[in-house]
Amino acid sequence: MKNSKITFIGGGNMASSLIGGLLETGVTAITVVDSNPKPLAAKFPIQCYTNYAEALVDTDVVVLAVKPHIMPEVAKSISATLSEPLPLFISIAAGIRLIDLSRWLGVDLALVRAMPNTPAIVQSGASALFAGKYVNEAQKQLAENILRAVGLTIWLEDEEQMDAVTALSGSGPAYFFLIMEAIENAGINLGLSKDVARLLTLQTAFGAAKMALESQDDAATLRARVTSKGGTTEQAINTLQAGNLESLFDQALKAAQQRAVNLAIQFGED
Ligand SMILES: NC(=O)c1ccc[n+]([C@@H]2O[C@H](COP(=O)([O-])OP(=O)(O)OC[C@H]3O[C@@H](n4cnc5c(N)ncnc54)[C@H](OP(=O)(O)O)[C@@H]3O)[C@@H](O)[C@H]2O)c1
CATH class of the missing domain: 3.40.50.720 (NAD(P)-binding Rossmann-like Domain)
Known part of the structure; x- marks a missing residue:
């Protein structure tokens, strides 16, 4: 090269x-x-x-x-x-x-x-x-x-998988920014300063991604390992699952993929 x-x-x-x-x-x-x-x-x-x-x-x-x-x-x-x-x-x-x-x-x-x-x-x-x-x-x-x-x-x-890739990694950084935004704001609502909430959110996102990339285990296993029965993490995960977080992501990525398909058809019309 x-x-x-x-x-x-x-x-x-x-x-x-x-x-x-x-x-x-x-x-x-x-x-x-x-x-x-x-x-x-x-x-x-x-x-x-x-x-x-x-x-x-x-x-x-x-x-x-x-x-x-x-x-x-x-x-x-x-x-x-x-x-x-x-x-x-x-x-x-x-x-x-x-x-x-x-x-x-x-x-x-x-x-x-x-x-x-x-x-x-x-x-x-x-x-x-x-x-x-x-x-x-x-x-x-x-x-x-x-x-x-x-x-x-x-x-x-x-x-054709490019449309799914566009929905996942192409648009993906914005999903993680949204999650960081939500966690940072939730931390502020709990009484942390903006600077502290921001720094802890970003380093936690970075650390979790690095850990997942370097581990042989999948995300579900890593999550289970840090979710002790009756502990604080379990309370938060139960709340997120009760709000159908997984289903929301499923719908979100399908919507992004469909938009990618439609844009490809539109761009190709010339
Ligand atoms: N940014 C991303 O995260 C990302 C991710 C995946 C794929 N892409 C793709 O990457 C491509 C570029 O995206 P970008 O974010 O880099 O866009 P961008 O910053 O707008 O860059 C496009 C450049 O092309 C120049 N340009 C316009 N007309 C031209 C012509 N006729 N001949 C040569 N150059 C011309 C533009 O100049 P003017 O500003 O003067 O018009 C601009 O400097 C897009 O097709 C996008 O879909 C981007």
Whole structure:
């Protein structure tokens, strides 16, 4: 990967996270096309352009990192500049199916669809990837290495699972922020100061996630282990379960998945 030339189309938040992570892994040939590339050029030692043709010369990988609604227009413009050997394309745009991207690009080429999430900003993201039919093993490895620069990666066998991934890890950070918000406020209601409630909430969330990641046991086992019969935790868990927390999450993720399906249909109409 270190010798590959990687071109980002769109130099916003997610591209910036990926570029930061890639530079740390030793990749040096990074190019970005953005409507206003100056802030990125000031932040990173990379080449910035405002037009596709120049940036795409000799590129091995193109990372499509523009907002989904402008992807048809961007892909069609790029299509006009493509020449052999064709680069590997990685799209990180939410809700853009490979079949639509391929139609807009207008040629059969190696396409990978990836779904990162916002903790990529602190190199703790979770990205799911799906490889289209023209992607070879070396290109799969390259795509994985690029996304791994900002966190863990996982391959999907079926592109349709991207909608479930969007509902789980794509939107997931917001669910945990909501839970942190609720616990912090509950702590304040019990008489703690805002600062104390915030710090204890965040460190508890971090510690629980770290413990679960490092343990061989599943979350249910870890929870059972810290829930003594007749103790304080049991009282809280009973209250949450009486309020149907699990069923609420089930409904919430189904609603998010359905929205992802509908958005993909809508984006693909172009
Ligand atoms: N942020 C996340 O957590 C996250 C998670 C998963 C997937 N994604 C996906 O990642 C993609 C980028 O998201 P983001 O949050 O990084 O968005 P963003 O910060 O808005 O970045 C998009 C960038 O593309 C630029 N741009 C607009 N039109 C362009 C064009 N024609 N050619 C080149 N660049 C152009 C924008 O410039 P202007 O601002 O001047 O328009 C902006 O700098 C989206 O498709 C999103 O679905 C994001």
